[in-house]
Amino acid sequence: xxxxxxxxxxxxxxxxxxxxxxxxxxxxxxxxxxxxxxxxxxxxxxxxxxxxxxxxxxxxxxxxxxxxxxxxxxxxxxxxxxxxxxxxxxxxxxxxxxxxxxxxxxxxxxxxxxxxxxxxxxxxxxxxxxxxxxxxxxxxxxxxxxxxxxxxxxxxxxxxxxxxxxxxxxxxxxxxxxxxxxxxxxxxxxxxxxxxxxxxxxxxxxxxxxxxxx
Ligand code: DC
Numbered sequence: 392x393x394x395x396x397x398x399x400x401x402x403x404x405x406x407x408x409x410x411x412x413x414x415x416x417x418x419x420x421x422x423x424x425x426x427x428x429x430x431x432x433x434x435x436x437x438x439x440x441x442x443x444x445x446x447x448x449x450x451x452x453x454x455x456x457x458x459x460x461x462x463x464x465x466x467x468x469x470x471x472x473x474x475x476x477x478x479x480x481x482x483x484x485x486x487x488x489x490x491x492x493x494x495x496x497x498x499x500x501x502x503x504x505x506x507x508x509x510x511x512x513x514x515x516x517x518x519x520x521x522x523x524x525x526x527x528x529x530x531x532x533x534x535x536x537x538x539x540x541x542x543x544x545x546x547x548x549x550x551x552x553x554x555x556x557x558x559x560x561x562x563x564x565x566x567x568x569x570x571x572x573x574x575x576x577x578x579x580x581x582x583x584x585x586x587x588x589x590x591x592x593x594x595x596x597x598x599x600x601x602x603x604x605x
Contacts, residue, residue: 392417392503393493393517395510395595396523399570400536400558402529403581403589407524408506415504415597418496420496422507422514423472427463428453430471440471443478450475452485455497468547473558479567482509489514509563511573520600521576522593528555528581 394411398404405421432449433440440446462468475481489505493515496503505514510571511521526534532552562570574576577596581589582603 392509392519392597394502394504394516395515395518395521395573395576396504396524397508397510397522397570397572397576398506399508399531399562400555402524402526403534403586404522404524406586407522407579407593408504410586411593411597412504414501414594416500417502417504418492418500420489420492420503420505421458422489422505422510424458424463424473424484424520425450425453425488426476426481427468428457428460429485430468430475431460431463433475434468434471435533438534440475442523446475446478447480447484449461450481453485453488455502459578460575471550473561477561477565477567478507482513482568484511488515491519508570509568511576513568516573520597521573522579522596523572524579524581524582524589526582528552528559531555579590 392415394417395406396408408419409422411417425437429446430440431448432452436449436548438445438449452502462587493505494504507514511518511523529552532555536546536548536551539551580591584592
């Protein structure tokens with residue numbers, strides 16, 4: 392079983408993807424980490440992330456272990472990740488990594504959950520089930536604000552909201568693989584849902600989905 396989950400920043404798609412993977416015994420790939428790890432590798436080698444050829448070379452050399460580096464959530468990497476993610480050749484270089492993960496999940500898992508921005512539209516258009524997870528910008532900003540506070544990172548609510556809106560704008564309006572709901576994706580608006588309610592709703596959709604015939 393292959394599950395594709397897309398949605399904007401702080402929509403809760405990562406938490407949902409992790410929980411679904413555990414519940415159904417699937418491998419999980421947070422594809423945002425691929426863009427983040429590409430930047431980390433580039434910066435480590437002293438490269439300029441705006442140079443597409445360098446970014447492609449870094450993307451092509453990525454390995455699963457690179458996705459575990461603790462600095463991938465740092466602010467500088469977060470900022471550069473959206474720049475690198477807008478480069479067509481970088482996205483192309485990361486396609487096989489994502490498709491291989493879905494088709495041959497590590498650890499002998501019986502399938503995979505991938506979450507990102509273009510999984511249901513570009514990376515895995517034939518996924519068994521597609522979810523588009525969203526929530527109002529205000530609610531997403533509040534969740535991100537609390538998450539930062541719990542991690543001991545000082546932040547200002549209004550700035551977090553501003554940053555979320557800016558990222559939405561970039562992700563939705565970029566030329567290559569913009570964030571959008573696939574026509575056959577279920578919409579899960581979590582604005583008024585807790586993570587547990589969203590998880591239960593997603594499980595119901597998965598369990599009751601019509602089985603695809605070859
Ligand atoms: O989900 P995230 O914040 O970790 O993603 C980091 C960046 O990568 C963000 O700018 C969106 C982009 N991204 C993307 O373009 N396509 C994906 N499938 C996943 C993330």
